[in-house]
Amino acid sequence: MQSSALPLSTAASLAAPRSTGWLVPLAVAVALAFAPLVLETYYQELVVKIMIYAIFALSLELLAGTTGLVSLGHAAFFGIGAYATALAAPQYEAGSPLLLLALSMLAAAGYALLVGALSLRTKEVYFIMVTLAFAQMAYFVFHDTPIGGGSDGMYLMLRPVLKLGDAVLVDFEKPRHLYFVALVLLALCYAFLALVLRSRFGHALAGIRINEQRMRAAGFQTYRYKLAAFVLAGALAGMAGFLYVAKNGVVNPELLSWHESGAVLMMIILGGLGSLRGAVIGAAAFVLLKEFYSSEALLGAAIAGRWQLTLGLTMIAFVAMLPKGLVGIGRRFTFNRKRA
Amino acid sequence: MDIPTFLVQCLNAIQYGLLLFLVASGLTLIFGIMGVINLAHGSFYMIGAYLAFLLAPLFGDHFITMLVAGMLLSAIFGFLLEWLFFSYLYQRDHLQQVLMTYALILVFEELRSILVGNEVHGVQAPAWLSGGVSLGGVMTYPTYNLFASGACLVVAGVLYWVVNRTRLGMMIRAGASNRDMTRGLGINIRLLYRAVFAGGVALAALAGMIAAPAASVYPGMGGGVLIMCFVVVVIGGIGSISGALIAALLVGFVDTFGKVFFAQLSGIGVYVLMAVILIWRPQGLRNKGF
Numbered sequence: 001m002q003s004s005a006l007p008l009s010t011a012a013s014l015a016a017p018r019s020t021g022w023l024v025p026l027a028v029a030v031a032l033a034f035a036p037l038v039l040e041t042y043y044q045e046l047v048v049k050i051m052i053y054a055i056f057a058l059s060l061e062l063l064a065g066t067t068g069l070v071s072l073g074h075a076a077f078f079g080i081g082a083y084a085t086a087l088a089a090p091q092y093e094a095g096s097p098l099l100l101l102a103l104s105m106l107a108a109a110g111y112a113l114l115v116g117a118l119s120l121r122t123k124e125v126y127f128i129m130v131t132l133a134f135a136q137m138a139y140f141v142f143h144d145t146p147i148g149g150g151s152d153g154m155y156l157m158l159r160p161v162l163k164l165g166d167a168v169l170v171d172f173e174k175p176r177h178l179y180f181v182a183l184v185l186l187a188l189c190y191a192f193l194a195l196v197l198r199s200r201f202g203h204a205l206a207g208i209r210i211n212e213q214r215m216r217a218a219g220f221q222t223y224r225y226k227l228a229a230f231v232l233a234g235a236l237a238g239m240a241g242f243l244y245v246a247k248n249g250v251v252n253p254e255l256l257s258w259h260e261s262g263a264v265l266m267m268i269i270l271g272g273l274g275s276l277r278g279a280v281i282g283a284a285a286f287v288l289l290k291e292f293y294s295s296e297a298l299l300g301a302a303i304a305g306r307w308q309l310t311l312g313l314t315m316i317a318f319v320a321m322l323p324k325g326l327v328g329i330g331r332r333f334t335f336n337r338k339r340a
Numbered sequence: 341m342d343i344p345t346f347l348v349q350c351l352n353a354i355q356y357g358l359l360l361f362l363v364a365s366g367l368t369l370i371f372g373i374m375g376v377i378n379l380a381h382g383s384f385y386m387i388g389a390y391l392a393f394l395l396a397p398l399f400g401d402h403f404i405t406m407l408v409a410g411m412l413l414s415a416i417f418g419f420l421l422e423w424l425f426f427s428y429l430y431q432r433d434h435l436q437q438v439l440m441t442y443a444l445i446l447v448f449e450e451l452r453s454i455l456v457g458n459e460v461h462g463v464q465a466p467a468w469l470s471g472g473v474s475l476g477g478v479m480t481y482p483t484y485n486l487f488a489s490g491a492c493l494v495v496a497g498v499l500y501w502v503v504n505r506t507r508l509g510m511m512i513r514a515g516a517s518n519r520d521m522t523r524g525l526g527i528n529i530r531l532l533y534r535a536v537f538a539g540g541v542a543l544a545a546l547a548g549m550i551a552a553p554a555a556s557v558y559p560g561m562g563g564g565v566l567i568m569c570f571v572v573v574v575i576g577g578i579g580s581i582s583g584a585l586i587a588a589l590l591v592g593f594v595d596t597f598g599k600v601f602f603a604q605l606s607g608i609g610v611y612v613l614m615a616v617i618l619i620w621r622p623q624g625l626r627n628k629g630f
Contacts, residue, residue: 070435118615122622125377129574130618133611136567140607258567262379262442269439306454312446316425319440323432 022194025277029187036176044179045247046291051182052243053283055189057267059236061279062193064268066202067229068209072128072261073115073135077108077234079256080138081241083148084108086156086251097160097172097181097246104242105235111138112234116227135261143253153252156245172246182243186280189236193276196232205229270318272325281326289314344479349596355485355554357592358492362547363565364572364584365499366540372579373516373536376426377434379441382566383448384541388414388548389557390452393461396552403466407491410549411542418541422534430533449559458559465553488550495546496585503581512536516579571614577624586625 032051036044056078064070084107089095119130142148159172170177196202204225207215216222245251254260263286271282292298293307293314303310322328367381391410399406425444429437465484472480503509514522515532523529572591576583591610598609617625 118619122618125371125578126574126618126622126624128377129570130615132567133571133614133618137608137611137615140605140611144605144607259563265435266439266442269435273433273435306450308446309450309454312443312450315443316440316447319436319443320428323436 025190025194029183032183033180036179041175044175046287048175048179048182048243048247050284050287051186052240052247053264053267053287054280055186055243056237056240056264057271057279057283058186058189058193058276059233059240060264061268061273061276062196062205062229062236063233064265065273065275065279066197066209067205067226069120069226069230070128070265071131071233072258072265073131073133074233074237074264075258075260076115076135076138076256077112077237078241078244078260078264079142079251079253080111081105081108081238082245082251082255083142083241084238085160085242085245086154087148089156089158089160091157094158094161097162097170100160101239101242105238108238108241109231109235112231113227116230116234120223120226120230132258132261135256135258139253139256139258142256148251148253151253153250153254156249156251159246159249178247181246185239185243189239190276190280193236197276201225201228266315270315270325272327275327278325278327285326344475347475348479348481349600350593351481351485351489353592353596354589355489355492355592356596357589358489358496359547359551360565360568360572360591361585361588362492362495362550363544364569364576364588365496365581366543367569368573368576368579368581368584369512369536370540371573373512374426374430374533375434376429376437377441378540379438379566380444380448381540381544381569382562382564383445384414384418384544384562385548385551385565386452386560386562387417387448388545389463389552389561390456390548391545392463392549392552393456393557396463401466401468403469407546407549411546414545415538415542417545418538419534421541422537426537427530427533445562448562453559460556460558462556463552469553482554485554488554491550492547495543499543499581508535568610571610575614575617575624577626580624580626583624583626 032047035047039047056074059077060071060074063074081104084104085095085100088100088103115131115134119127119134122130142153143151148154161168161172162170170181172178172181197206204215204220207218207220208222208225212222241255244255264283267282267286268279269282270285271280272278289311290307293310294304296304298304318326363381363385366384367378370376370378370381388410391413392406395406395410399409425440426437429440465482469484469487471483473483473486474480501509503512511522511527511532514525514527515529515536519529522532568591572584572587575590576585576587590613594609594613595606598606602609
């Protein structure tokens with residue numbers, strides 16, 4: 001797996017960030033903040049789902065797009081985050097969201113530290129497969145032992161509630177509260193990663209993707225940088241897992257399965273590797289396409305029942321026509337405009 | 341564990357390992373030579389199993405003829421698939437290929453559901469292979485399972501002969517070690533790729549056809565096999581056929597005896613094996629040569 005084949009333009013755009021680059025994400029965030037005023041409940045829930053997967057995809061983008069470490073086991077951290085919340089939440093009262101979020105991220109980061117420390121010894125395709133193996137191990141631990149309810153999974157009986165004294169600040173039971181929590185976490189995650197990419201640490205990660213040998217020669221202990229990126233990505237995936245269980249109230253081992261790891265990898269490839277907005281766009285496109293193709297109201301039962309076929313053919317068409325992912329469309333457009 | 345039970349478990353392990361080897365050898369060839377990470381390889385195994393389900397009533401007792409016919413059909417299918425989808429992607433990033441093969445899995449699963457439905461099917465073993473062989477007078481072992489292991493061994497032998505002793509094998513080995521030099525020597529590398537891909541598909545489908553009468557034929561059966569084959573390929577060393585054989589047998593034994601001794605956590609055993617081997621030898625057991 002030749003990671004240097006990733007677009008080098010990312011590195012260039014990192015070195016000299018366009019001063020207006022932050023405008024689009026900010027505009028999207030503001031639009032999303034006002035969206036609940038006009039959105040019906042169904043669409044509001046769909047947006048929450050997209051935001052959760054966007055955080056999940058962003059966490060993998062740091063690993064695969066920035067550092068060049070393609071992991072096919074990233075769902076393990078997502079699932080462990082979700083299970084940590086479900087297991088640690090008190091049974092007869094609502095848990096504290098801050099505590100549960102911290103626990104989810106810590107649990108995911110802890111497993112990421114273990115997996116990263118061992119799997120970063122390998123490279124390229126071997127790395128893909130070792131991360132897959134560790135994710136499968138976690139999958140079978142939850143699937144075959146009674147820790148988390150076995151293959152049936154378990155429920156989160158009461159959604160967390162953030163209280164200050166006796167006043168309820170955020171109640172996860174209410175869809176709108178959940179919506180804003182997801183939006184705030186997504187915005188924080190995006191802004192944090194944007195800052196990371198501009199920092200010395202982020203530049204080192206990009207350098208490792210392009211030429212690890214040279215980075216080592218320049219005196220960087222690349223193993224430590226890669227491990228830090230791995231743990232950070234794991235913690236952020238854990239955050240997405242926390243949101244998932246707070247939204248759905250149920251966890252099962254399928255959250256850790258390789259299908260889920262594959263899906264999130266597909267999201268960032270679909271969106272376009274090497275940019276944060278690509279990850280968000282890819283997550284939105286993947287969730288929306290799946291929702292659209294399996295919607296009986298829009299397409300009728302006959303076609304909606306065959307969503308795998310339509311989704312698969314669409315993805316093949318994307319591969320054929322958009323070698324740089326969905327963000328490539330925007331780039332092509334702006335390039336043309338500049339030339340004109 | 342008494343001796344006959346142990347013997348039966350050993351035979352099961354060998355049979356499972358050899359079937360995995362057939363699928364994994366195609367996967368490792370395709371990766372080693374074309375550099376394509378083919379997630380859809382498990383689907384070819386599934387397609388083979390369904391081919392057996394469809395062809396078995398037509399061929400009746402001519403089971404071996406059916407295997408050959410099925411292999412030919414799937415080789416043609418692989419040839420067309422490479423021509424239509426894969427041949428455009430060699431210049432692209434590896435991850436684009438991964439995305440496309442992932443999409444192909446979805447397409448194959450849905451086409452399977454449209455054509456044959458979602459029920460679990462069984463395939464009848466031919467009459468001359470039904471029945472059992474007695475082991476030490478206490479237990480019997482199904483004749484068909486012995487035939488399956490034997491057939492896999494024959495195919496493994498043929499594969500070894502083709503790769504190491506024929507002109508085609510020479511071209512395959514040359515293509516794997518230096519693509520551009522091979523092209524420079526006047527070998528039609530596009531045709532070679534197409535042939536290797538078709539061969540890999542035929543091997544996976546053959547494994548599916550052989551497995552069908554011993555197990556059942558069901559939707560999603562490709563997924564589990566795909567992951568196991570990746571484990572085999574990585575343990576054995578990517579691109580190495582002999583490595584794949586050793587790794588497949590190792591995985592077969594670990595999986596079978598894991599189920600016997602640690603029923604609760606049997607799923608983990610193979611992955612622990614893989615993690616340990618890769619931490620010990622990050623390039624797999626045999627990373628050089630076939």
